[in-house]
Amino acid sequence: KRRDSFNSDGLLSGILRGDLQALSSGITLLESNKKEDKAEAQKLINSCLKYSGKSIRVGVTGVPGVGKSTFIESFGQFVVEKGFKIAVLAIDPSSEKSGGSILGDKTRMNQLSVLENAFIRPSAAGKSLGGVARKTRESIILCEAAGYDFILIETVGVGQSETMVNSMVDFFMLLMLAGAGDELQGIKRGIMEMADALIITKADGDNLIKARRAKKEYENAIHLFPPNENEWIPKTLVASALENYNIEKTFETIQSFVNQTKVNGSFTNNRKQQDKYWLHETIADTLMTNFYSSERLVEVIAEVEQDVISGKISSFEGAEKLMKIYNHE
Amino acid sequence: KRRDSFNSDGLLSGILRGDLQALSSGITLLESNKKEDKAEAQKLINSCLKYSGKSIRVGVTGVPGVGKSTFIESFGQFVVEKGFKIAVLAIDPSSEKSGGSILGDKTRMNQLSVLENAFIRPSAAGKSLGGVARKTRESIILCEAAGYDFILIETVGVGQSETMVNSMVDFFMLLMLAGAGDELQGIKRGIMEMADALIITKADGDNLIKARRAKKEYENAIHLFPPNENEWIPKTLVASALENYNIEKTFETIQSFVNQTKVNGSFTNNRKQQDKYWLHETIADTLMTNFYSSERLVEVIAEVEQDVISGKISSFEGAEKLMKIYNHE
Numbered sequence: 045k046r047r048d049s050f051n052s053d054g055l056l057s058g059i060l061r062g063d064l065q066a067l068s069s070g071i072t073l074l075e076s077n078k079k080e081d082k083a084e085a086q087k088l089i090n091s092c093l094k095y096s097g098k099s100i101r102v103g104v105t106g107v108p109g110v111g112k113s114t115f116i117e118s119f120g121q122f123v124v125e126k127g128f129k130i131a132v133l134a135i136d137p138s139s140e141k142s143g144g145s146i147l148g149d150k151t152r153m154n155q156l157s158v159l160e161n162a163f164i165r166p167s168a169a170g171k172s173l174g175g176v177a178r179k180t181r182e183s184i185i186l187c188e189a190a191g192y193d194f195i196l197i198e199t200v201g202v203g204q205s206e207t208m209v210n211s212m213v214d215f216f217m218l219l220m221l222a223g224a225g226d227e228l229q230g231i232k233r234g235i236m237e238m239a240d241a242l243i244i245t246k247a248d249g250d251n252l253i254k255a256r257r258a259k260k261e262y263e264n265a266i267h268l269f270p271p272n273e274n275e276w277i278p279k280t281l282v283a284s285a286l287e288n289y290n291i292e293k294t295f296e297t298i299q300s301f302v303n304q305t306k307v308n309g310s311f312t313n314n315r316k317q318q319d320k321y322w323l324h325e326t327i328a329d330t331l332m333t334n335f336y337s338s339e340r341l342v343e344v345i346a347e348v349e350q351d352v353i354s355g356k357i358s359s360f361e362g363a364e365k366l367m368k369i370y371n372h373e
Numbered sequence: 374k375r376r377d378s379f380n381s382d383g384l385l386s387g388i389l390r391g392d393l394q395a396l397s398s399g400i401t402l403l404e405s406n407k408k409e410d411k412a413e414a415q416k417l418i419n420s421c422l423k424y425s426g427k428s429i430r431v432g433v434t435g436v437p438g439v440g441k442s443t444f445i446e447s448f449g450q451f452v453v454e455k456g457f458k459i460a461v462l463a464i465d466p467s468s469e470k471s472g473g474s475i476l477g478d479k480t481r482m483n484q485l486s487v488l489e490n491a492f493i494r495p496s497a498a499g500k501s502l503g504g505v506a507r508k509t510r511e512s513i514i515l516c517e518a519a520g521y522d523f524i525l526i527e528t529v530g531v532g533q534s535e536t537m538v539n540s541m542v543d544f545f546m547l548l549m550l551a552g553a554g555d556e557l558q559g560i561k562r563g564i565m566e567m568a569d570a571l572i573i574t575k576a577d578g579d580n581l582i583k584a585r586r587a588k589k590e591y592e593n594a595i596h597l598f599p600p601n602e603n604e605w606i607p608k609t610l611v612a613s614a615l616e617n618y619n620i621e622k623t624f625e626t627i628q629s630f631v632n633q634t635k636v637n638g639s640f641t642n643n644r645k646q647q648d649k650y651w652l653h654e655t656i657a658d659t660l661m662t663n664f665y666s667s668e669r670l671v672e673v674i675a676e677v678e679q680d681v682i683s684g685k686i687s688s689f690e691g692a693e694k695l696m697k698i699y700n701h702e
Contacts, residue, residue, distance in 0.1 A: 232599065320688075360507060
């Protein structure tokens with residue numbers, strides 16, 4: 045028996061009113077893999093689409109231990125106190141296995157989650173990163189229709205999910221610990237160059253001097269990076285969630301980024317590029333998912349992969365072999 | 374009438390003898406889009422495969438004007454003088470339009486190209502970057518079978534080709550000019566973090582002091598990057614092709630990289646990962662090429678793209694629409 049709540053018309057009016065329960069159910073509908081839910085989900089997204097687009101979308105990444113949740117909690121509370129509504133979504137491709145390692149397994153963000161104008165949603169589950177990313181991007185549309193002004197997308201920064209996140213946000217923050225070297229262990233190379241802001245966290249107590257030194261070093265490094273197309277020069281900040289230090293500055297940095305990029309047109313242009321990117325990314329994801337879930341291939345893929353790795357056949361011959369089986373040739 | 378030279382058996386024996394003409398014809402065969410050539414090309418690759426794998430594959434990138442060809446010429450001459458054979462291949466996705474902007478349109482590397490143990494081949498032509506990359510990777514196999522010890526893959530560093538190149542080489546060099554800022558204009562973000570060595574070129578005359586200062590700055594920046602899995606710390610060098618300065622040092626840097634990564638196993642492991650990557654990349658490329666060259670879609674893609682960019686439909690709905698047309702649903 046279908047749940048009554050999964051009626052897109054009912055959900056839409058609830059979401060537009062800003063009803064948290066309706067928003068939650070709407071996202072659950074998007075995440076559903078049931079065939080009968082998919083058409084309803086598509087209807088819901090389409091009707092939300094015209095109310096969407098007005099938020100500032102912010103990506104937040106950093107390795108476990110960097111203090112992402114405490115930072116987001118401080119930042120979120122500040123944003124809410126300023127009179128805005130904030131939603132926090134997470135992309136965690138490992139959540140399928142771990143049961144949601146980013147937000148699911150810990151009772152975190154207690155202070156933020158009780159606020160009326162804050163909405164926190166653990167990672168979408170999904171078989172592929174593409175699938176998870178897609179659902180997160182659809183969730184953004186629902187959150188925007190529900191009137192959220194800031195939407196934070198959280199990732200762990202160790203995998204490929206950052207490129208995905210970078211392709212769905214306006215502003216991308218990388219959280220780091222002071223003390224060069226070890227703290228970057230695990231952060232994927234290339235992520236640093238993607239960041240619009242580097243925030244050195246836990247800049248309190250004995251750590252403050254170290255954090256300021258790190259800030260200086262990163263600032264020097266950043267001016268060696270290739271310039272951004274949008275002419276934004278990535279900012280480096282030290283911040284402490286514990287002492288509420290530079291949380292406001294982070295907010296102001298995002299605001300000045302938005303102002304600057306809206307004036308020079310790159311804000312809108314970036315979103316259009318992202319829409320285009322996601323059109324083709326979704327096509328690619330669908331083609332790949334169909335291919336790799338093909339029953340005819342399931343037994344041979346590992347075999348061909350082994351032959352390629354051992355140098356028995358070239359990767360191109362391996363691909364051709366699999367393509368032929370896939371196409372019934 | 375088929376050219377006689379395009380007989381894979383004849384080509385193979387020529388290639389194994391190190392015959393330049395046979396190698397050239399072999400690569401032309403790989404690049405051919407004629408149906409009747411494809412099976413022959415596949416046969417040639419397969420028979421070369423068991424003689425391949427013994428070279429050091431080096432990626433060289435940098436914006437136009439950085440002095441890539443003069444650097445490669447100096448480096449190549451040094452390598453040949455050391456008693457090795459060197460092949461230079463180029464990936465230039467723009468070559469289709471420009472008629473080969475990397476190597477084709479200029480009479481460059483005159484001194485290197487006349488050497489018996491040097492082989493220079495302009496960019497493979499192809500409709501997609503994936504196709505060009507694939508042909509380059511197959512050319513590597515042929516060059517290795519022909520006994521080349523070093524294979525340089527050259528790109529311009531402004532597009533997506535670097536990720537491709539990085540996925541087919543053992544060692545990746547980024548060439549840069551001294552003077553922070555402008556010279557990076559055009560270099561894609563993220564490439565710097567991919568480099569195993571940063572070479573600051575044209576370090577001669579008045580430029581030397583500036584180059585050394587830049588080297589210092591980049592060195593400081595590099596230690597802030599996330600560490601490489603293979604434990605290699607990227608090296609920074611100043612070099613002058615004009616004065617043959619630090620060309621030997623570049624060679625030694627590559628050697629010490631190879632030694633270190635062969636000892637810790639990451640050299641072989643990286644190649645296996647690359648083989649696997651190319652298996653799946655080729656599958657993706659084939660699926661995408663089939664999709665985007667579908668006659669049924671050719672008229673609607675631009676239309677759907679426009680609807681997505683203007684926010685009329687979501688990117689996901691657009692993708693679904695195209696998928697349905699593609700699948701005759």
